[in-house]
Amino acid sequence: xxxxxxxxxxxxxxxxxxxxxxxxxxxxxxxxxxxxxxxxxxxxxxxxxxxxxxxxxxxxxxxxxxxxxxxxxxxxxxxxxxxxxxxxxxxxxxxxxxxxxxxxxxxxxxxxxxxxxxxxxxxxxxxxxxxxxxxxxxxxxxxxxxxxxxxxxxxxxxxxxxxxxxxxxxxxxxxxxxxxxxxxxxxxxxxxxxxxxxxxxxxxxxxxxxxxxxxxxxxxxxxxxxxxxxxxxxxxxxxxxxxxxxxxxxxxxxxxxxxxxxxxxxxxxxxxxxxxxxxxxxxxxxxxxxxxxxxxxxxxxxxxxxxxxxxxxxxxxxxxxxxxxxxxxxxxxxxxxxxxxxxxxxxxxxxxxxxxxxxxxxxxxxxxxxxxxxxxxxxxxxxxxxxxxxxxxxxxxxxxxxxxxxxxxxxxxxxxxxxxxxxxxxxxxxxxxxxxxxxxxxxxxxxxxxxxxxxxxxxxxxxxxxxxxxxxxxxxxxxx
Amino acid sequence: xxxxxxxxxxxxxxxxxxxxxxxxxxxxxxxxxxxxxxxxxxxxxxxxxxxxxxxxxxxxxxxxxxxxxxxxxxxxxxxxxxxxxxxxxxxxxxxxxxxxxxxxxxxxxxxxxxxxxxxxxxxxxxxxxxxxxxxxxxxxxxxxxxxxxxxxxxxxxxxxxxxxxxxxxxxxxxxxxxxxxxxxxxxxxxxxxxxxxxxxxxxxxxxxxxxxxxxxxxxxxxxxxxxxxxxxxxxxxxxxxxxxxxxxxxxxxxxxxxxxxxxxxxxxxxxxxxxxxxxxxxxxxxxxxxxxxxxxxxxxxxxxxxxxxxxxxxxxxxxxxxxxxxxxxxxxxxxxxxxxxxxxxxxxxxxxxxxxxxxxxxxxxxxxxxxxxxxxxxxxxxxxxxxxxxxxxxxxxxxxxxxxxxxxxxxxxxxxxxxxxxxxxxxxxxxxxxxxxxxxxxxxxxxxxxxxxxxxxxxxxxxxxxxxxxxxxxxxxxxx
Numbered sequence: 001x002x003x004x005x006x007x008x009x010x011x012x013x014x015x016x017x018x019x020x021x022x023x024x025x026x027x028x029x030x031x032x033x034x035x036x037x038x039x040x041x042x043x044x045x046x047x048x049x050x051x052x053x054x055x056x057x058x059x060x061x062x063x064x065x066x067x068x069x070x071x072x073x074x075x076x077x078x079x080x081x082x083x084x085x086x087x088x089x090x091x092x093x094x095x096x097x098x099x100x101x102x103x104x105x106x107x108x109x110x111x112x113x114x115x116x117x118x119x120x121x122x123x124x125x126x127x128x129x130x131x132x133x134x135x136x137x138x139x140x141x142x143x144x145x146x147x148x149x150x151x152x153x154x155x156x157x158x159x160x161x162x163x164x165x166x167x168x169x170x171x172x173x174x175x176x177x178x179x180x181x182x183x184x185x186x187x188x189x190x191x192x193x194x195x196x197x198x199x200x201x202x203x204x205x206x207x208x209x210x211x212x213x214x215x216x217x218x219x220x221x222x223x224x225x226x227x228x229x230x231x232x233x234x235x236x237x238x239x240x241x242x243x244x245x246x247x248x249x250x251x252x253x254x255x256x257x258x259x260x261x262x263x264x265x266x267x268x269x270x271x272x273x274x275x276x277x278x279x280x281x282x283x284x285x286x287x288x289x290x291x292x293x294x295x296x297x298x299x300x301x302x303x304x305x306x307x308x309x310x311x312x313x314x315x316x317x318x319x320x321x322x323x324x325x326x327x328x329x330x331x332x333x334x335x336x337x338x339x340x341x342x343x344x345x346x347x348x349x350x351x352x353x354x355x356x357x358x359x360x361x362x363x364x365x366x367x368x369x370x371x372x373x374x375x376x377x378x379x380x381x382x383x384x385x386x387x388x389x390x391x392x393x394x395x396x397x398x399x400x401x402x403x404x405x406x407x408x409x410x411x412x413x414x415x416x417x418x419x420x421x422x423x424x425x426x427x428x429x430x431x432x433x434x435x436x437x438x439x440x441x442x443x444x445x446x447x448x449x450x451x452x453x454x455x456x457x458x459x460x461x462x463x464x465x466x467x468x469x470x471x472x473x474x475x476x477x478x479x480x
Numbered sequence: 481x482x483x484x485x486x487x488x489x490x491x492x493x494x495x496x497x498x499x500x501x502x503x504x505x506x507x508x509x510x511x512x513x514x515x516x517x518x519x520x521x522x523x524x525x526x527x528x529x530x531x532x533x534x535x536x537x538x539x540x541x542x543x544x545x546x547x548x549x550x551x552x553x554x555x556x557x558x559x560x561x562x563x564x565x566x567x568x569x570x571x572x573x574x575x576x577x578x579x580x581x582x583x584x585x586x587x588x589x590x591x592x593x594x595x596x597x598x599x600x601x602x603x604x605x606x607x608x609x610x611x612x613x614x615x616x617x618x619x620x621x622x623x624x625x626x627x628x629x630x631x632x633x634x635x636x637x638x639x640x641x642x643x644x645x646x647x648x649x650x651x652x653x654x655x656x657x658x659x660x661x662x663x664x665x666x667x668x669x670x671x672x673x674x675x676x677x678x679x680x681x682x683x684x685x686x687x688x689x690x691x692x693x694x695x696x697x698x699x700x701x702x703x704x705x706x707x708x709x710x711x712x713x714x715x716x717x718x719x720x721x722x723x724x725x726x727x728x729x730x731x732x733x734x735x736x737x738x739x740x741x742x743x744x745x746x747x748x749x750x751x752x753x754x755x756x757x758x759x760x761x762x763x764x765x766x767x768x769x770x771x772x773x774x775x776x777x778x779x780x781x782x783x784x785x786x787x788x789x790x791x792x793x794x795x796x797x798x799x800x801x802x803x804x805x806x807x808x809x810x811x812x813x814x815x816x817x818x819x820x821x822x823x824x825x826x827x828x829x830x831x832x833x834x835x836x837x838x839x840x841x842x843x844x845x846x847x848x849x850x851x852x853x854x855x856x857x858x859x860x861x862x863x864x865x866x867x868x869x870x871x872x873x874x875x876x877x878x879x880x881x882x883x884x885x886x887x888x889x890x891x892x893x894x895x896x897x898x899x900x901x902x903x904x905x906x907x908x909x910x911x912x913x914x915x916x917x918x919x920x921x922x923x924x925x926x927x928x929x930x931x932x933x934x935x936x937x938x939x940x941x942x943x944x945x946x947x948x949x950x951x952x953x954x955x956x957x958x959x960x
Contacts, residue, residue, distance in 0.1 A: 032556055032598045033549045033586065041544035041614065048545065064521035065528065069513045070550075070588075070619055070636055076512055093576040094588065097623030097635075098569045106513065108550075108574065108588070118512045128811055134521065138619075139550055143577030155577075156550050331608055 005339060009277050014221045021271055022150045025280045025343045035148050035155035042344060043151075043267055045288030047158060050266070051137060053190055054160065057182050063133040063162065070138070071106040072115045079114060080240045086207025087111065090142040092155075108141040113208065113233075113259055116163050117241040124255060126246050127167055133175075135162040140263075151268030152225070152480050159263035165243060165255040169234070172256035176232045179260045180213045183228040186262075191270050192283040192395040193217050194403045195227055196426065196475060198451025203438055206259075210234030216450045216475070218406045219272045222424020224450050224477035227269060228262035265480075273399055274368075280345025281368050283395050284388040291317060291324045291384060292341045296334045296353035309377070310352050313362065316381050322388070324350075342367060347391050348384060368395055407475075411461035416476070420445055426477050430470030432463035441465055447476045485819060489757050494701045501751055502630045505760045505823045515628050515635035522824060523631075523747055525768030527638060530746070531617060533670055534640065537662050543613040543642065550618075551586040552595045559594060560720045566687025567591065570622040572635075588621040593688065593713075593739055596643050597721040604735060606726050607647055613655075615642040631748030632705070632960050639743035645723060645735040649714070652736035656710045659740045660693045663708040666742075671750050672763040672875040673697050674883045675707055676906065676955060678931025683918055686739075690714030696930045696955070698886045699752045702904020704930050704957035707749060708742035745960075753879055754848075760825025761848050763875050764868040771797060771804045771864060772821045776814045776833035789857070790832050793842065796861050802868065804830075822847060827871050828864060848875055887955075891941035896956070900927055906957050910950030912943035921945055927956045 004024060010017045022028050027043040039047065055065070071094060078084045087110045094106040109115065120132060141156050148154050162179060166172045180197060187193045195215040205212035209231040216224050237243070238254040247253050274281040284290050293310045297303045310326050317324040325346075327337050334351075341349055351363040361374045364384065368391050375383040406425030410416045419427050427447070431437065442448050457473040464470075484504060490497045502508050507523040519527065535545070551574060558564045567590045574586040589595065600612060621636050628634050642659060646652045660677060667673045675695040685692035689711040696704050717723070718734040727733050754761040764770050773790045777783045790806050797804040805826075807817050814831075821829055831843040841854045844864065848871050855863040886905030890896045899907050907927070911917065922928050937953040944950075 029599065029602075031549045032553060032595060033551045036549035036551060038549065038599060039547035041546050044545050044547055047547075065524050066521050067519035067524055067527075067619075067638060069511045069516035069518070070621065071513045071516060073512060089578045091578060092574050092586075094572050095575045096573040098571060098625075106572075115512060119509065119518060122509075139547075141550065145578075158547060 004343065006277060006279060006343075010220070010275065017275075017277075018272060019150065021275050021279055022268075025345065027267070027271070027280070028150050030148075030150075033155075035144060037148070037150055037154045037156075039158065039264065042288070043264070046267055046270075046282070046286055047264060049286050049288060050186065050190070051160075053186060054182070057185070058135055058162070061133075061178065061182075063135050063164075066134045066136050067138065068112050068116050068119075068136060070109055072109055072112075074105050074107060076114045076118055077107050080208050080237055083113065083208035083237075087142075090144065092141045092143050109138070110140055110142050111259075111261075112136065112138075112161055113163065113237060114241075117237050117243060117257070120163075120165055120255075121241050121243045124165060124243055124245050127248055130165060130167045130245060130255065131171065131175075132165040133162070134164070135160055149268075149480070151271070152265050157263050157265065159261050161259060161261040164258045165238070166257070167245065167247065167253070167255065169256050172232055172234075172258050175258045176213055176230045176260070179230045179258070180215065180228075183215055183230065183260075183262060187215060187217070187227055187266070188396060190283065190285045191266060192392060192399055193227070193266075193269055193273055194396065194400045196451060196453065198453045198475070200229075200451060201435075201438060201449050201474075203435055204448060206231045208233065208236055209259075210236065213454070214451050216426075216477075217269055217273070218403055218425050218477065219269065219480070220402075221272075222406060222478070224426065224479040225265065225269050225272075226450075226479065227266055228260070230260035231258060233257040233259060273402075274395060275345070278339075279343035281395070282345035282347060284347045284392045287345065287347050288323065289325050289344075289346050290322050290388055291348040291350055292346045293324060293326045293350045293352065294334050294337050294341070295326075295328055296351055298354050302354075302357070305357055306352050306354070309357060313350065313352075313377070313380055317384065320381050320385060322381075322384060347388060350380075350384070366391060409460070410464060413464050416441075416464050417445060420447055420476075420478065424478060426450065426475045428473060428475055429464045430459040430461045431472055431474050432466055432468045433471035434463075434466070437463055437465035441476070445478075447478050449474045450477050450479065451475055484823065486757060486759060486823075490700070490755065497755075497757075498752060499630065501755050501759055502748075505825065507747070507751070507760070508630050510628075510630075513635075515624060517628070517630055517634045517636075519638065519744065522768070523744070526747055526750075526762070526766055527744060529766050529768060530666065530670070531640075533666060534662070537665070538615055538642070541613075541658065541662075543615050543644075546614045546616050547618065548592050548595050548599070548616060550589055552589055552592075553584050553586055555584060556594045556598055557587050560688050560717055563593065563688035563717075567622075570624065572621045572623050589618070590620055590622050591739075591741075592616065592618075592641055593643065593717060594721075597717050597723060597737070600643075600645055600735075601721050601723045604645060604723055604725050607728055610645060610647045610725060610735065611651065611655075612645040613642070614644070615640055629748075629960070631751070632745050637743050637745065639741050641741040642739060644738045645718070646737070647725065647727065647733070647735065649736050652712055652714075652738050655738045656693055656712045656740070659710045659738070660695065660708075663695055663710065663740075663742060667695060667697070667707055667746070668876060670763065670765045671746060672872060672879055673707070673746075673749055673753055674876065674880045676931060676933065678933045678955070680709075680931060681915075681918060681929050681954075683915060684928060686711045688713065688716055689739075690716065693934070694931050696906075696957075697749055697753070698883055698905055698957065699749065699960070700882075701752075702886065702958070704906065704959040705745065705749050705752075706930075706959065707746055708740070710740035711738060713737040713739060753882075754875060755825070758819075759823035761875070762825035762827060764827045764872045767825065767827050768803065769805050769824075769826050770802050770868055771828040771830055772826045773804060773806045773830045773832065774814055774817050774821070775806075775808055776831055778834050782834075782837070785837055786832050786834070789837060793830065793832075793857070793860060797864065800861050800865060802861075802864060828867060830860075830864070846871060889940070890944060893944050896921075896944050897925060900925055900956075900958065904958060906930065906955045908953060908955055909944045910939040910941045911952055911954050912946055912948045913951035914943075914946070917943055917945035921956070926958050928959060929954045930957050930959065931955050
C-alpha cells in the first residue's frame with residue numbers, strides 16, 4: 001500500500017489528480033464493462049446520505065417513491081418525437097431474451113418520461129387524482145462515445161428522477177421552482193457547493209420540455225458542471241400520451257407536468273471542489289464517517305487506558321449523533337492511518353496518545369485546514385460538534401469565494417474569448433437573445449450559455465457577439 | 481371508484497383474489513413492458529422499510545453497500561461454466577449502443593457474481609484485505625417465459641445481493657449461516673412469516689455453489705415459496721476468477737466466498753399469507769403507515785374540535801414513533817375511507833366522532849381481527865403502541881399455526897401423492913438421498929425437495945420412493 005498517496009498535485013495536473021483521488025480514496029473503480037464504473041462503499045455511503053436527505057425533503061412535501069421498469073419499448077420511446085430524437089443516439093438496445101429475438105426491441109431507460117406517462121394516462125381520471133408526485137431512484141444508461149470520466153461521464157449512472165402531474169400550469173411552475181430550491185439547499189448546505197440558479201435557453205433545454213431550470217457550479221479548472229435540472233414539461237407529453245382529467249366542472253383537461261433529476265455526478269463535483277493534495281475533503285453533513293479516532297500507542301504507554309478512553313469517547317459521540325470510527329487495527333501504524341483517513345476526506349481526526357491521557361485531553365485535527373487543537377476530554381463531544389459545524393460553514397464560504405473569483409463580467413467578444421482561454425469560469429455577458437449568436441459562440445469557442453439567472457439582471461452592454469441591442473444577461477462557460 | 485373493493489373471496493379463487501388485492505391496494509400495476517411490473521408507492525414504501533431494517537443489521541455486522549454495473553460482458557458471464565449454463569436461457573442481451581453494434585454483447589445482470597468477482601481479484605492481495613463483505617440493492621432481469629405473477633414472477637425484480645470473500649472455509653460457512661439468521665429474523669419478526677430453514681439438495685442448489693441454504697414459507701394454496709437463499713460458493717469462483725491472497729505466512733491461497741439474496745417476492749408472500757377478503761393486512765413493523773385517523777364529522781358535530789383532537793393525537797403518535805396519517809380529505813365519506821385503508825392493510829384505524837369527543841375517547845379498529853375498542857384520549861398513545869405490538873405478535877402466531885397445519889408427515893409414496901393432491905403444503909418424508917428418487921418424484925408429481933432441515937431430523941420410514949433405507953428427512957412441496 002505504499003502507492004496509496006497521490007502522486008500529483010491538484011494545481012499541476014487537475015485531471016490526473018481527480019482520477020487518482022477518486023480511485024485511491026476508494027470512492028470508485030473502473031469495471032469490466034467499458035464506460036461503466038463501480039460505486040465503491042465510500043461513494044455509495046455518500047450517495048445513501050444524499051438519498052436520506054432528499055427523501056426526507058420530498059416526502060415532507062407529499063412526494064412518494066416508486067419503481068418503474070428498466071426497459072422501454074421502442075414505440076413508446078418514439079412517441080414524443082423531439083424527446084426521442086434527443087436520446088436515440090445514446091440508447092442501449094435489448095434485442096434478445098435468451099436465444100429468442102424480441103418482437104420489439106427495448107431501450108434500457110435513458111430517462112423514464114415515456115414509460116411512466118403511458119401509465120399516468122391510465123391512473124388519472126379526475127381532479128381528485130391530482131397532483132401525482134412520484135420519484136424514483138435508479139440507474140440510467142446513455143451510451144456515451146466520449147472517454148469516460150468517473151462520476152461525470154459514464155454509460156451508466158445513478159440518479160433520482162421526479163415526475164409530477166398537475167391540474168394547472170401555475171401548479172407545475174411552482175413545483176419546478178420548489179424542487180430547484182430543494183436541490184439548491186442540498187448542494188449549498190450539505191455538499192457545500194455554491195450554485196447559480198437559472199433557466200436554460202431553448203437550445204440547451206431538456207428535449208420535450210417547455211422550459212428547463214438548472215443549477216450550475218464551477219470547477220477548479222474553470223469548467224461548469226450542471227448539478228441538477230428541473231423541467232416544466234407543459235402539456236407536451238400529456239397531449240402525446242393522452243393524460244387527461246375531468247375538472248370540477250366535468251370538463252376534460254390535459255395535465256401539466258414536470259420532471260427533475262440529479263445524479264451521482266454531484267459526487268464528482270464535490271471531489272473536484274473540495275479535494276486537495278492529500279485527497280478528498282468531505283463536508284461533515286455528507287461524510288459517512290464524520291470523525292475517526294486514532295489511538296497512538298507509544299511503547300511506554302498504557303495501551304489499555306488509551307483504548308478504553310477511545311471507546312468511551314466513541315460511545316459518547318455515537319449518542320450525540322456523530323458517526324465515528326475507532327481505528328484500532330494493529331497491522332497499521334498511526335501514520336499510515338492518518339494518511340488513509342485524510343485520503344478518504346474524513347472531517348475530523350481525533351488522536352489519543354499517552355500525553356493526551358496524562359493531560360486528560362484529546363487532540364483534534366481538521367481535515368480541511370490541517371489545524372490541530374487540543375480539548376479536555378469532558379468537553380470533547382461539544383467541541384467536536386461545534387467544529388463539524390464550523391468546517392461545514394467554512395467549506396461553503398471558501399467555495400463561494402472561489403465561485404465569485406471565477407465569475408467575470410465581459411462587454412466585448414474579445415474580452416470573452418480572452419477570459420475563456422485564460423481563466424475560464426463563468427462569463428457574465430449581455431446577449432441579444434438570438435439563437436444564431438448563441439450557436440456561433442458555441443461553434444467558435446466551445447462555450448455555451450449555462451443559464452439566464454432566475455432573477456433578471458440588467459444588461460450592461462450590447463450583445464457581445466452581434467453588437468445589437470442586448471435583451472438579457474446570461475452566464476457562459478465551457479462545461480463538462 | 482365504486483370498483484375499488486375486491487370482487488372475489490380469498491377462499492374461492494385464490495389466484496384472482498391475489499391479483500385484485502395487489503392491484504386495487506395500490507401495491508403494484510402492470511407496465512407497458514411485457515413481463516415487467518410497476519412497484520407503486522405502497523409496495524415501494526414497504527420495500528424501503530425492509531431495506532432500512534436489513535441495512536441496519538448488515539451494517540452492524542461490518543457489511544457495506546456498493547453498486548456494480550448493470551451489464552456483464554458475455555465472456556465474463558461464461559467464465560464459470562455451470563453458473564453460465566444456469567442463467568443463459570434467461571439472459572436479456574444488449575447488442576447495440578445507439579446505431580452501433582457492440583463488439584461483444586452484454587448481459588443485463590441476472591445476478592452479479594461474475595462482474596463483482598472479476599474486480600475482487602484486483603482488490604484482494606493480502607490477508608489484510610479480507611474479509612470483503614459487500615452488498616448491493618438493485619434490479620435484476622431474468623427473461624421468464626412463463627406467465628407473469630406480480631411480485632412472484634416478473635422479468636425484472638428488485639433485490640439485494642451480498643457477496644463476501646473470506647480467508648477460510650469456516651469463516652465463509654459462518655457468514656452463510658449468520659445471514660440466514662438475519663433473513664429469518666426479518667421474515668418472522670417483521671413480515672410475520674414463519675419459515676423453515678434448511679439446505680438445498682445438489683439438484684436445487686444455486687448453480688456454481690458448494691451448497692445453498694434456504695428459507696421456505698408455505699402459501700395458503702399449499703405451494704411453497706422460497707423467501708431467501710444464502711450460498712457457500714467455496715472456491716469455485718475464486719479459482720475461475722483467480723482471487724488469491726497472501727496469508728500471514730506469505731503463502732498464496734484462494735479465497736472462500738458466499739453470496740446471498742432476497743427479493744421483492746417477499747412482498748407477494750406477505751400479501752398471500754396475511755391478506756383477507758377486504759384486502760391487505762400489513763404487519764405493523766413493516767407497514768409504511770401504522771395508523772390512520774379518520775374524523776367522523778356528523779352534521780351536528782363541532783368539526784373543528786374533532787379536527788383539532790385528531791391533529792393533536794397525530795402529533796403525539798408521531799413523537800412516539802408511530803407513523804400516522806390523518807385522513808381529512810373532504811371529497812370522500814368516512815365509509816369510503818374505511819374501505820380504502822382496509823384495502824391498503826393499515827394495522828389500526830382511529831375513529832374520532834362526536835361521541836368520542838363527548839366521552840373524551842377515541843375508537844380503535846384493528847385491521848387483522850376487525851375488533852373495535854375505545855380508549856380514553858389521554859391513554860390513546862400507549863394503547864396504540866401496545867396494540868401494534870399485539871397485532872404483530874398475533875399475526876405471527878396465526879401464521880405459525882397455519883404452517884404447522886400445512887405440514888404433513890408421510891411414510892409412503894401413496895400418502896405422499898394423496899397429500900400433495902389434496903391439501904398440498906410441506907410434506908415431511910424420509911429419503912434415501914439418491915438424486916434418482918428426487919428426480920423421479922419431481923417428474924411424476926411436480927414436487928421438489930424444498931430443503932433438508934438445518935438440524936438433522938430422525939428418519940421415520942424407508943425412502944418414500946424406492947423403499948430402500950432412508951438417510952435423511954426432507955421437506956417436499958410444489959413451489960412458486
